Amino acid sequence: MGAALVEAQTAAALGEVPIGAIIELDGQIIARAHNLREHSQDATDHAELMAIRQACQASGSWRLERCRLFVTLEPCPMCAGAIINSRIAEVYYGAPDPKAGAAGTLVDLLRDDRFNHQPQVYPDVQRAQAQALLQQFFRQIRQRQKAAKLQRRAQEAGGQAPPS
Numbered sequence: 001m002g003a004a005l006v007e008a009q010t011a012a013a014l015g016e017v018p019i020g021a022i023i024e025l026d027g028q029i030i031a032r033a034h035n036l037r038e039h040s041q042d043a044t045d046h047a048e049l050m051a052i053r054q055a056c057q058a059s060g061s062w063r064l065e066r067c068r069l070f071v072t073l074e075p076c077p078m079c080a081g082a083i084i085n086s087r088i089a090e091v092y093y094g095a096p097d098p099k100a101g102a103a104g105t106l107v108d109l110l111r112d113d114r115f116n117h118q119p120q121v122y123p124d125v126q127r128a129q130a131q132a133l134l135q136q137f138f139r140q141i142r143q144r145q146k147a148a149k150l151q152r153r154a155q156e157a158g159g160q161a162p163p164s
Contacts, residue, residue, distance in 0.1 A: 007034040018133040021047035021071040023055040031055040048079035072130040074101035080109040094130025
């Protein structure tokens with residue numbers, strides 16, 4: 001999970017939501033990624049999906065049956081679908097996602113036996129560290145928004161017309 005947290009920090013440094021993922025095969029990291037949705041403006045540029053693509057290339061197969069995925073935030077439904085379809089054996093995640101978590105928090109797609117594959121799921125791995133990154137990121141966004149709002153109010157109070 002440490003390598004996934006490093007990826008999450010890289011995402012935060014880029015102004016992306018700090019989510020990182022790595023995929024391991026036989027004890028070796030074969031894929032690493034972090035969210036890039038804001039930079040690419042592509043809704044599918046989640047850390048898990050990009051790591052799965054890399055792992056498929058590295059392994060030469062779409063079947064990642066012996067792989068373990070480590071991700072700092074609970075996978076969303078889109079990522080859970082990719083995890084199921086790629087046959088990843090084990091999923092370890094840090095923080096739960098009450099708004100989109102599809103590994104037990106909001107819904108539990110990964111353990112649904114109606115699908116043809118169910119990975120083993122291990123929640124709360126280095127949860128405190130993963131949550132701290134997310135909380136710090138969103139706290140900074142709120143602070144910037146508040147500062148911008150105060151600046152707009154000060155400009156308006158000073159008789160200046162707001163920029164058009």
